[in-house]
Amino acid sequence: QKEVEQDPGPLSVPEGAIVSLNCTYSNSAFQYFMWYRQYSRKGPELLMYTYSSGNKEDGRFTAQVDKSSKYISLFIRDSQPSDSATYLCAMSETSGGYQKVTFGTGTKLQVIP
Amino acid sequence: EAQVTQNPRYLITVTGKKLTVTCSQNMNHEYMSWYRQDPGLGLRQIYYSMNVEVTDKGDVPEGYKVSRKEKRNFPLILESPSPNQTSLYFCASRSIGMSTDTQYFGPGTRLTVL
Numbered sequence: 596q597k598e599v600e601q602d603p604g605p606l607s608v609p610e611g612a613i614v615s616l617n618c619t620y621s622n623s624a625f626q627y628f629m630w631y632r633q634y635s636r637k638g639p640e641l642l643m644y645t646y647s648s649g650n651k652e653d654g655r656f657t658a659q660v661d662k663s664s665k666y667i668s669l670f671i672r673d674s675q676p677s678d679s680a681t682y683l684c685a686m687s688e689t690s691g692g693y694q695k696v697t698f699g700t701g702t703k704l705q706v707i708p
Numbered sequence: 709e710a711q712v713t714q715n716p717r718y719l720i721t722v723t724g725k726k727l728t729v730t731c732s733q734n735m736n737h738e739y740m741s742w743y744r745q746d747p748g749l750g751l752r753q754i755y756y757s758m759n760v761e762v763t764d765k766g767d768v769p770e771g772y773k774v775s776r777k778e779k780r781n782f783p784l785i786l787e788s789p790s791p792n793q794t795s796l797y798f799c800a801s802r803s804i805g806m807s808t809d810t811q812y813f814g815p816g817t818r819l820t821v822l
Contacts (some may be wrong), residue, residue, distance in 0.1 A: 596780070601750075603748075620813075629809075636816075637815065637816075638712075638798050638813030638814055638815055638816055639751070639813050640811075640813065641809065641810075641811040644809045683750065683751060685751075695753055695756065695764075696741070696753055696756075696765065696766075696768065697753070697754070697768050698743075698750045698751040698753075699750060700748060700749065700750035701750055701751075
């Protein structure tokens with residue numbers, strides 16, 4: 596079993612929809628959680644990061660962590676065609692982050708105009 | 709402009725021929741890392757470095773070497789490449805503050821080992 600599981604998609608939604616992207620993990624030592632966006636033929640870019648359970652909001656993006664269920668989510672409100680990309684979750688065991696980082700396999704999202 | 713550069717961007721080589729992929733960052737970040745990305749397996753960390761002369765293994769270090777002699781550079785060395793090292797490679801740099809996390813990835817190096 597992989598330490599981090601992520602549905603590869605693809606996920607197709609109409610423009611303006613709310614998108615929910617999810618990851619589950621098995622390592623209860625994970626404390627630091629990140630979401631990246633990767634456009635085709637580009638390197639990943641960090642979108643959101645959080646240390647703790649609960650919600651963190653940044654513009655149209657909300658990251659949610661439920662440590663009791665070992666489940667994290669990224670919500671995108673008012674989705675735009677420019678949001679079409681692969682979204683990767685990642686996590687590490689320390690809040691400092693200077694440690695090994697484990698990624699999910701990524702979910703490909705397509706937002707249809 | 710904040711930047712992570714990798715060279716070469718594309719490389720086709722043969723089994724056993726030593727190669728080095730360079731990585732350089734201009735942000736004075738302490739933390740640098742190498743990843744490989746393969747279909748269905750996602751990004752997997754090869755090695756990471758917390759500062760000059762400090763490196764540690766990630767999830768898939770076998771067949772790779774790294775060095776961190778200067779803060780800005782973090783080369784990835786394949787002493788004897790094999791076909792299973794055909795992949796897309798990314799270098800990244802990172803700086804973490806009290807409530808900030810700044811990360812940049814390079815543009816990627818597509819390596820084919822025949």
